[in-house]
Amino acid sequence: xxxxxxxxxxxxxxxxxxxxxxxxxxxxxxxxxxxxxxxxxxxxxxxxxxxxxxxxxxxxxxxxxxxxxxxxxxxxxxxxxxxxxxxxxxxxxxxxxxxxxxxxxxxxxxxxxxxxxxxxxxxxxxxxxxxxxxxxxxxxxxxxxxxxxxxxxxxxxxxxxxxxxxxxxxxxxxxxxxxxxxxxxxxxxxxxxxxxxxxxxxxxxxxxxxxxxxxxxxxxxxxxxxxxxxxxxxxxxxxxxxxxxx
Amino acid sequence: xxxxxxxxxxxxxxxxxxxxxxxxxxxxxxxxxxxxxxxxxxxxxxxxxxxxxxxxxxxxxxxxxxxxxxxxxxxxxxxxxxxxxxxxxxxxxxxxxxxxxxxxxxxxxxxxxxxxxxxxxxxxxxxxxxxxxxxxxxxxxxxxxxxxxxxxxxxxxxxxxxxxxxxxxxxxxxxxxxxxxxxxxxxxxxxxxxxxxxxxxxxxxxxxxxxxxxxxxxxxxxxxxxxxxxxxxxxxxxxxxxxxxxxxxxxxxxxxxxxxxxxxxxxxxxxxxxxxxxxxxxxxxxxxxxxxxxxxxxxxxxxxxxxxxxxxxxx
Numbered sequence: 001x002x003x004x005x006x007x008x009x010x011x012x013x014x015x016x017x018x019x020x021x022x023x024x025x026x027x028x029x030x031x032x033x034x035x036x037x038x039x040x041x042x043x044x045x046x047x048x049x050x051x052x053x054x055x056x057x058x059x060x061x062x063x064x065x066x067x068x069x070x071x072x073x074x075x076x077x078x079x080x081x082x083x084x085x086x087x088x089x090x091x092x093x094x095x096x097x098x099x100x101x102x103x104x105x106x107x108x109x110x111x112x113x114x115x116x117x118x119x120x121x122x123x124x125x126x127x128x129x130x131x132x133x134x135x136x137x138x139x140x141x142x143x144x145x146x147x148x149x150x151x152x153x154x155x156x157x158x159x160x161x162x163x164x165x166x167x168x169x170x171x172x173x174x175x176x177x178x179x180x181x182x183x184x185x186x187x188x189x190x191x192x193x194x195x196x197x198x199x200x201x202x203x204x205x206x207x208x209x210x211x212x213x214x215x216x217x218x219x220x221x222x223x224x225x226x227x228x229x230x231x232x233x234x235x236x237x238x239x240x241x242x243x244x245x246x
Numbered sequence: 247x248x249x250x251x252x253x254x255x256x257x258x259x260x261x262x263x264x265x266x267x268x269x270x271x272x273x274x275x276x277x278x279x280x281x282x283x284x285x286x287x288x289x290x291x292x293x294x295x296x297x298x299x300x301x302x303x304x305x306x307x308x309x310x311x312x313x314x315x316x317x318x319x320x321x322x323x324x325x326x327x328x329x330x331x332x333x334x335x336x337x338x339x340x341x342x343x344x345x346x347x348x349x350x351x352x353x354x355x356x357x358x359x360x361x362x363x364x365x366x367x368x369x370x371x372x373x374x375x376x377x378x379x380x381x382x383x384x385x386x387x388x389x390x391x392x393x394x395x396x397x398x399x400x401x402x403x404x405x406x407x408x409x410x411x412x413x414x415x416x417x418x419x420x421x422x423x424x425x426x427x428x429x430x431x432x433x434x435x436x437x438x439x440x441x442x443x444x445x446x447x448x449x450x451x452x453x454x455x456x457x458x459x460x461x462x463x464x465x466x467x468x469x470x471x472x473x474x475x476x477x478x479x480x481x482x483x484x485x486x487x488x489x490x491x492x493x494x495x496x497x498x499x500x501x502x503x504x505x506x507x508x509x510x511x512x513x514x515x516x517x518x519x520x521x522x523x524x525x526x527x528x529x530x531x532x533x534x535x536x537x538x539x540x541x542x543x544x545x546x547x548x549x550x551x552x553x554x555x556x557x558x559x560x561x
Contacts, residue, residue, distance in 0.1 A: 037416070038418055038419065039387050039419060040386050161414065164414050165413055166290060167289030167552070168503075172503045176504075193416050194443075195417060195506075196506040199506040199507040200486075229506065231417060234417055234418070235418060238416065
């Protein structure tokens with residue numbers, strides 16, 4: 001299997017504070033990887049390094065074949081990113097959002113035009129192409145945001161709490177989109193606070209105080225800790241946290 | 247104990263825009279008793295925040311009446327404001343003031359001091375104390391929530407309104423937050439709390455399920471679950487995504503959704519032959535097909551109620 005993300009002893013310090021403390025792991029092509037941890041455990045800092053937005057203090061890492069310390073611009077071109085807090089421009093139309101993101105990622109106009117119809121067709125949004133995003137139902141917005149993040153056919157899509165606050169049915173439809181993307185060979189790196197969603201991942205890691213304390217398939221982790229669900233695994237590990245979030 | 251601390255009667259809210267009317271709330275009636283923790287459960291956009299703003303006198307409803315602590319939220323809004331604590335969903339403290347300054351400010355506004363009500367907030371404030379000189383804007387999400395709760399409690403309110411206090415907060419911090427709410431309820435405070443997390447529903451004394459401005463059901467968590475009247479089966483197999491698509495193809499299936507490590511499937515008929523269906527899945531090439539009939543949870547019930555309303559797009 002090809003490793004799309006690979007990090008060794010990755011560390012990030014802010015002054016005396018070690019936000020990410022020598023983490024090592026890898027993610028394979030087409031895998032759905034759940035990146036879990038309590039607030040303040042260091043997830044966001046680690047994710048920023050993987051996306052080329054922050055330089056590690058020490059350690060090495062490669063994402064989509066490029067070095068995270070020296071080739072961050074190349075990484076940015078090869079990945080997609082979506083978060084619940086920000087993803088689409090509300091005052092732009094569906095079409096304008098896609099054109100903007102496609103353009104940012106250096107796609108040609110003709111390429112954007114051809115692919116746009118296919119993606120909007122899949123989403124059932126052909127009629128809504130000139131509608132401002134703020135007027136779309138939440139579930140539709142969510143799926144559009146994901147499709148936009150994957151529009152330039154990145155090898156990895158990073159999803160930072162993509163499903164916060166959405167209704168149960170919409171949350172599940174969103175996950176079906178993730179399954180579909182993974183089946184198409186896109187690697188999905190996702191953070192969530194919903195522990196049932198941890199069960200949908202191929203493998204999950206759980207960060208505590210800047211370190212990865214557990215990593216494996218949901219089934220293996222449940223067996224290792226002798227508990228029925230990922231919720232309990234998370235409680236067992238996160239309760240051990242020493243560090244106080246600020 | 248039967249005194250209604252929150253009483254809403256047919257509260258409705260319609261926003262008028264140039265070309266259309268937006269109905270945010272339709273005829274909502276609820277009653278929250280003294281010492282009761284009442285959960286309003288529903289997704290974003292269901293109308294939860296609108297109801298909170300009406301009950302805390304910040305928004306005038308277009309119809310209906312409401313009373314908090316026996317006071318009318320329209321005619322006696324001053325009295326209402328003195329006895330309620332309100333933590334809005336959006337962080338609304340002063341970002342440029344320190345933790346301690348924020349707390350001082352809210353104590354002052356309600357003509358009290360931190361010291362005189364310290365016992366009320368001690369449990370939470372001790373976790374904040376190491377950061378008391380930090381500006382509120384520089385706190386992490388979990389810590390902001392704790393400060394917000396302290397500020398809402400500093401004047402010993404009789405009724406506490408918490409609008410999505412745990413959204414985006416990790417499971418361990420969420421549990422700590424709920425332990426505090428339980429204690430406040432035991433001490434006689436009435437709490438109206440909203441959340442999009444269905445697993446928090448069972449921590450409430452009673453809950454109301456809200457969707458598209460409508461209250462679909464109100465009851466204790468246990469009694470609500472028992473209202474789920476469809477046969478519910480959990481399926482597992484090696485390729486879960488393919489299994490999901492194949493189960494949905496079966497005409498006898500009413501709904502099928504992923505739930506943790508299994509697929510929760512409801513059937514149109516109570517006597518549907520599940521084993522025969524499982525055998526046909528195995529014949530179709532599925533490996534490791536297992537099934538068992540299970541008891542419904544709150545999320546199953548919510549999804550059953552909304553399956554007919556929702557077109558699956560969240561609207």
